[in-house]
Amino acid sequence: MLNAPAYALAAGRENRVIARPPQLARPEGHAPTLAQLRAEAASCTRCRLYERATQTVFGEGRGAAPLMLVGEQAGDREDRLGRPFVGPAGHLLQAALEEAGIDRSQVYLTNAVKHFKWRPDPRSRRRLHSRPSASEIDACRHWLGWEIRLLRPRTIVCLGAIAVRGVLGVTTPLRQLRGTVLELEGTRVLVSLHPAAVLRLPDEEARSIAFAELVEDLRLAAGTET
Numbered sequence: 001m002l003n004a005p006a007y008a009l010a011a012g013r014e015n016r017v018i019a020r021p022p023q024l025a026r027p028e029g030h031a032p033t034l035a036q037l038r039a040e041a042a043s044c045t046r047c048r049l050y051e052r053a054t055q056t057v058f059g060e061g062r063g064a065a066p067l068m069l070v071g072e073q074a075g076d077r078e079d080r081l082g083r084p085f086v087g088p089a090g091h092l093l094q095a096a097l098e099e100a101g102i103d104r105s106q107v108y109l110t111n112a113v114k115h116f117k118w119r120p121d122p123r124s125r126r127r128l129h130s131r132p133s134a135s136e137i138d139a140c141r142h143w144l145g146w147e148i149r150l151l152r153p154r155t156i157v158c159l160g161a162i163a164v165r166g167v168l169g170v171t172t173p174l175r176q177l178r179g180t181v182l183e184l185e186g187t188r189v190l191v192s193l194h195p196a197a198v199l200r201l202p203d204e205e206a207r208s209i210a211f212a213e214l215v216e217d218l219r220l221a222a223g224t225e226t
């Protein structure tokens with residue numbers, strides 16, 4: 001018996017292969033407004049992550065933004081403030097946007113998973129980030145799918161593997177997809193590194209290379225590449 005067919009992606013720089021066709025998140029129910037969606041998400045119990053988080057961290061930014069950036073999940077600071085990309089990774093993203101010539105106020109920012117998943121640090125009172133499971137990411141695709149459908153961005157940038165799962169519904173090593181431009185239902189989708197992954201790199205040179213890659217991807221997404 002043949003294995004399931006590999007799916008070849010039409011890639012911007014070269015052809016890549018992933019296990020199954022990517023598909024933009026498909027939400028259920030009637031089309032709400034963005035304000036209704038935000039209000040509904042505030043009391044979401046689709047998975048158990050709401051139980052230990054402070055609040056839902058919904059997306060924010062320009063309503064009709066041509067560019068949507070999707071991160072992985074709300075972090076500690078985002079959980080406290082209720083806004084996406086306001087922690088250290090958000091500061092690095094801001095620097096990358098500036099370097100790429102993109103005005104943050106013209107972008108819509110959101111996360112694939114809208115509650116902070118954490119575990120206690122046994123040595124301190126810090127809350128340590130935990131990776132959401134595939135089922136938690138998939139549960140949250142409802143909200144992300146509606147954000148995409150309501151905002152209809154020209155381009156979506158998936159920042160990290162969790163964002164890839166949230167936007168495209170596939171689990172694929174990031175390096176296989178980075179730099180690829182997909183056309184799905186009239187929307188361009190690009191994959192890049194999450195700024196937190198850049199920050200976690202052990203040495204300055206590696207961080208500098210990864211930051212340059214992130215900037216390059218953002219330029220490609222915004223059409224400002226030189």
Ligand code: SF4
Pocket residue numbers: 041044045046047048049050056113114115136139140141143
């Ligand atoms: S993580 Fe997403 S799906 Fe899970 S409870 Fe929070 S908003 Fe709902």
